[in-house]
Amino acid sequence: MKREIRFVQVVGWCGFCALLLVSMVTTGMAQNGSHTKKFLTKPLLIEDQGSFFIGGVPKVTNYATVPPANAANPANTPNQITIGQMYVQFQIPVRKKPRTPPVIMVHGSTHTAACLESTPDGREGWAPYFVRNGISTYVVDQAGRGRSGFDESVIHEAAAMIRSGDVGNGTARIPSFGRITDNGAWTAWFGHLMPEGSTVLTGKLIRHGDPGDPPSDDANHKDTYFPAYPLAAVDTRIVAREGAIAQ
Known part of the structure; x- marks a missing residue:
């Protein structure tokens, strides 16, 4: 009889430990999920x-x-x-x-x-x-x-x-279908395809500010930055209408 009681106690402790382990893993996953990169700055109502x-x-x-x-x-x-x-x-x-x-x-x-x-x-x-x-x-x-x-x-x-x-x-x-190519988007916004005149198969894509970014002595490329958008940080037309848009 004592052996049976002991067996029940051991089984109970094993079950409790298993439940505790599952709870810890679930909590850890939830906490990790809270650190996932989000597109929205905060919840949208x-x-x-x-x-x-x-x-x-x-x-x-x-x-x-x-x-x-x-x-x-x-x-x-x-x-x-x-x-x-x-x-x-x-x-x-x-x-x-x-x-x-x-x-x-x-x-x-x-x-x-x-x-x-x-x-x-x-x-x-x-x-x-x-x-x-x-x-x-x-x-x-x-x-x-x-x-x-x-x-x-x-x-x-x-x-x-x-x-x-x-x-x-x-x-x-047959209609003409156009699209933005990956390398076309790259050269328009993020860097250059080098050497000049090469294709995506024969050349190399180099980011703005990386070694080999032409021209190396260009004052606009003296610092490492990515991406380099071809526009001012703040549109002057928006500055002129401060408070008129989304305020």
Whole structure:
């Protein structure tokens, strides 16, 4: 009987130690999680958020979809699709700045609205910044980009024309897609591709301020800095309107 009691006590202590160990590990993981790098400067208080589409027109086309290769009837059938629509994402702050209209942010270049959510180096972007300052914020993906979608029927139609032998007209219908390349972004913002005239396969990317950054005697490159944005630290146009923006 005493042996059985002793066994129960040992099992109980083992269970308690195991539970304590799990608790310590969980607490440690939670503490480590609290030190994770965050994009937001602090919690963002919103009363509503969502997304919707605006604009767009109907289009009837035989090339909305492409029949599979083994389709019994390979002929395309007419379908109606919507093109030219624009995706909008919004956030409404809990505390709104009085007598302040909402702001609508439109990205540029080959970006989408995602570029307004945070900076490339992981800091808070313009969209949450305005919401934090009490301004309802709407960001868009330009029509034809990102979540707005694009009219893929023109590509299907071009491919069908090329397959049928009308290569010239089919090729002319294929749209030109542009994008920012990784090395192009690097040379525009962060450094140089050396030697001059080389490609990403034959050259070397050198950061501003690093050894080999040309020209070595340039007064603008006397200090080590990264990244070197090609604009003043404070836009003079904003300084002239101090207090007018997000204050």
